[in-house]
Amino acid sequence: MMKITEVAKKLGTTQRTIRFYEEKGLIAPKKASNGYRIYTEEEVGDLRTILALREVGLSTKEIKKALDHNDDFTNYLHNQRSWLYEEMLQIRDTVATVERMIEVSRREEEEESMMDMARELKALKEKRTNWRDRWNFDEQAEDYDDNIKTTGYRFNVHEHYNEALSKAHAWVEASAEERGVDIGAGTGNLTGLFLQQGIPMVAVDQSKEMLKVCAEKHPQTDTRLGHFLSLPLNDKEADFIVSSYALHHLTDEDKELALAEMDRTLGDNGRVVIADLMFRDDSHRKSVLESYQESGNEEAVEAIEDEYYADRSRLIRWWEEHGYKVEAHPFNSILHLLYAEKVERRIPNE
Incomplete structure (x- = not known):
């Protein structure tokens, strides 16, 4: 006492x-x-x-x-870490905007330019902090793995699922001294392939329940609450980044912000491998949708229009403009694998 x-x-x-x-x-x-x-x-x-x-x-x-409630404080700390990273990124965005404002303040029509910059900053803040899960993955977490069916549907987004994850794992060519990050990790199916090699992995997901299942399956995983637009990672923290079946939950515009976040957290000589639902380009998207409509496959049309399947050409263009070499591999009309590496590394063989 x-x-x-x-x-x-x-x-x-x-x-x-x-x-x-x-x-x-x-x-x-x-x-x-x-x-x-x-x-x-x-x-x-x-x-x-x-x-x-x-x-x-x-x-x-x-x-x-x-x-x-005698709760474990870990969940609260996960929330706090996620919030702090968001705050850090917002501060960086604000500092960058202030620097730009200082540059234009000596020029004519600076008031209009500064207001445009302020609007851009506001929009960026809203993107980073207001992203929401429309598909309620918390409720899907417990049965998620059981519901991954690679056959038996008229429109099956998980066709070639295991092949895609295996190829994503192989293309990374991870070595024992590296550290990887799986964004939108879900229950950790792709993460687990690297853990089997003894490679430390950070699993990032916006769903607490998905992360809980991931931690139960792979206790050695460093699970972190977060999302593509505000990654709970330091600059250059990752040697490689992977993602599967997650990027298509972002609009095309937000996908580019996600790629910028990956670039921020990826170390020198790093690489990104993404297995996801996408089309080669807008023309290919229209062609595939027309094919489903003509065959009366409304299930396929509704599924595609409910989410944001990527324009593969747009992702490739962003990477190439930012100093990456890119390789693509299609598994079927909607599932593709993308490999992007900073120019120092070698593109993997098929």
Whole structure:
């Protein structure tokens, strides 16, 4: 048992801070007969945790909820990390805009140019922070692997699924000293192929439930809550990046922002491999849709129009304009593999 003065000294904080957390209901020490608060070892431990979590930005409301429900703080820390990376990127975007504004401030018509830049910044902030999952992958997580059927449907997006993942894994040509990132990792099916080689992997997904299943299947995985437009990764943290069946949830415009985020987090001599639903170009998209319409396959038409199958030519053009070499491999009319590498690396053989 300890008095408040002893607790404050032990934890390197103030009595006022401890009383504040009492007022917020985070701790409730009993009072001795003399009226002094008495703190048990368990309460001192809770205070130590509270102080640590407050230091990294968790709110007293979040901490109280976790303590009241005896929750694991890991989920709260995952949320906080994701939010902090978003904040970091927003600060960078804002600094870059300020730099551009300084450049144009000496020119004529600077007011109009600066306003345009402000609008661009606002739009970028909204993209990074407001992306939402329309398909509710949290609810799909538990049965996701069981529902991946490679045959038996009139329109089957998972045809060649296993082949695509195997080829994506092979094309990376990962070595033991490298570290990879799987974006939109889901339950970790592609991640697992690299883990079998002993290669450390970061699995990024916006679905907490998908990440939970991934962690259960592959406990050695570093799971991180996040999404394509705001990756919870430092600059040049990844030696290679992979993604399967995820990029088509973004609009074409947002896909280019996603590629820029991959470029930011990819190290020198790095590479990206994406297996996803896409068409060669807009003409190919129209041709495939017309074919399904003519055959009366409304299921296919609805599925394609519900999501954002990529224009492969647009992705390739972005990479080439940013110093990458690109290789493409089609599995069928809607599933393609793309390999992009910074120019120093070799394009893999078929």
